[in-house]
Amino acid sequence: MQVFKFGGASVKDANGVKNIASVLQKVGYKKTLVVVSAMGKTTNAIELVIKNYFENKTELQSSLQEVKKYHNEILLDLFDPDSYRDVNHQAFKKINTLFDELNSFLKTNKSPDYNFVYDQVIGYGELLSTTIISEYLNTIGIKNNWIDVRNQIKTDNYYRRANVNWSDTQRLISSKFDPSVLNITQGFLGSDENNFTTTLGREGSDYTAAIYAYCLNAESVTIWKDVPGVLNADPRYFENSQLLNKISYREAIELAFYGASVIHPKTLQPLQGKEIPLFVKSFLNPEAPGTQIGKNVTLDPMIPCFIVKKKQILISLSSLDFSYIVEENISEIFTLLHRYKMKVDVIQNSAISFSVCVDDLYNNLDKLLHHLKAKFKVTSDENVSLYTIRHYNQSAINQIEIDKTVLLKQLTQGTVQIVVKPL
Structure with missing residues (x-):
């Protein structure tokens, strides 16, 4: 059994869907599960639908129509009504049914809970993409079985994560x-x-592939990307990024934990448990070796690896009376961070101060700061960037710090984390 995962960039248009068929034909699809994300920027487009549902009802149908138009254009490019009249009708009918379901939810929902509504709506991106791909593959002779993942992966009701x-x-x-x-x-x-419906967190499709691989005792998982494999730095933010040929589970988990976008943080844990190798390959060059992640392999080549997380918040606390920040204070701080669902990325403390860099996914920053100010002197810097370098050297650190104000720096034996803002 092999598990393939294709992300949104790989199916952003009709040519992308056709390329999935090409990849399957080149590498084989016997005993294969294909896990697919929403097409292109659909998740962002549906997030706008959700935003309009809560904040701007007059624009709701317009934003929803944009999502429908995008998917209908892909359908029209994929299916020739003259050659595949019956299949064409079935594909359009299934997509229209999904949009009818979505419209019905938006009209009848009574819950004011944003996170609940988010999960009920956002998943239509994946339902639409997999329906279109399944219908297209059947049309060209690649017979397949469409699965509603919600009938097989069960979770708690911690919506959005x-x-x-x-x-x-x-x-x-x-x-x-x-x-x-x-x-x-x-x-x-x-x-x-x-x-x-629940969701596993943004970029959670990789995790879905790992869940199935674990439960099916799969031979391997392959994540198909628009890059040749795992790179030592995101080419959108760093010049001269290099391909990593091999990475250990441990190293990959470290990179994922610090925010490497090519791998979801939870993906590697179930794979490591059963020693299932993970490959990251290019859907543009499917027969190239890509990157292998597995047991008992060392980083190849051994070079610094750079990760950046933007739009972070640095919160700095100190006691009002210059007393020590001790276990009791730290426990209280973490209780509040947990209550307001802050994703903590860096912690640094001294005798009378405590700093933490967080990601405010749930927009609870104002509530958190209000609560903290009752007991601490609080300052916050918003829209800062957090850089993490694995296997750093001084040259790598200098590269990050140039033309920036360093707000926090923390070094351990293998990792340095630097919080910065522009000069």
């Missing part, structure tokens, strides 16, 4: 999955005990 119920998920996949055929399913999604 749900936790997998492994026992129920294993039972459902073992009993309902047919490994003898090509299967197509959605990344990113699951469902709770009441069968409401």
Whole structure:
């Protein structure tokens, strides 16, 4: 059994869908599961739909129509009505049904909970993409089985960052999955005990692939990207990035933890548990070796690896009476960080001060700062950048610090983290 995952960039248009077929034909698709993300920037477009649902109802249908128009254009490019009249009708009918379901939810929903609504709506991106791809593959003779992932991956109801119920998920996949055929399913999604849609966090499609691989005892997982493999730096932010040929599970988990966007932070844990190798390859050059992540391999080549997380917030605390910041204070601070769902990326403390760099995913910063100011002197710097360098040297550090104000720097034996803002 092999598991393939294709991201949004690989299916941003009709040519991308056709390229998936080409990749499958080149590398083989016997006993294969294909996990697919939403097409192109669909997730961002549906986030606008959600925003309009809560804040600007007059623009709701217009933003939804943009999503529908985008997918219909891909359908028209893929299906020739003259050659595939029946298939064409079926593909359009299925897509229209999904949009009808989405419209119905938006009209009848009574919940004011943003996170709940987000998960019920956002997943239509993946449902649409996999439906189109499945129909196209069937049309050209690559027979496949479309799976609604929500019937197999079960989670709690921590909407937007749900936790997998492994026992129920294993039972459902073992009993309902047919490994003898090509299967197509959605990344990113699951469902709770009441069968409401949940999501595994942004970029969670990689994690979906790993969940299936673990439950199916797969031989390997391959993530297909628009880059040749895992690079030592994101080419959007760093010049002269280099391909990493091999990475250990441990090193890859470190890179993912610090924010390397090519791998979801939770993806590697289930794979490591069963020693399932992960490959990251280019869907533009599918027969190239890419990057292998596995057991008992060292970083090849051994070079500094750069990660940047932008739009972070640096919060600095000190005691009002110059007393020590001790265990009791730190415990209280972390209780508040947890309560307001802050993603903590860096911590630094001294005798009378405590600094933390966070990602405010749930827009709770003002509430957190208000609470903290009741007991501490608080300053915050918004829109800062956090750079992490694995296997750093002085030259790598200098490269990051040039033309920037360093707000915080923390060095350990293998990693340096630097919080900066422009001069």
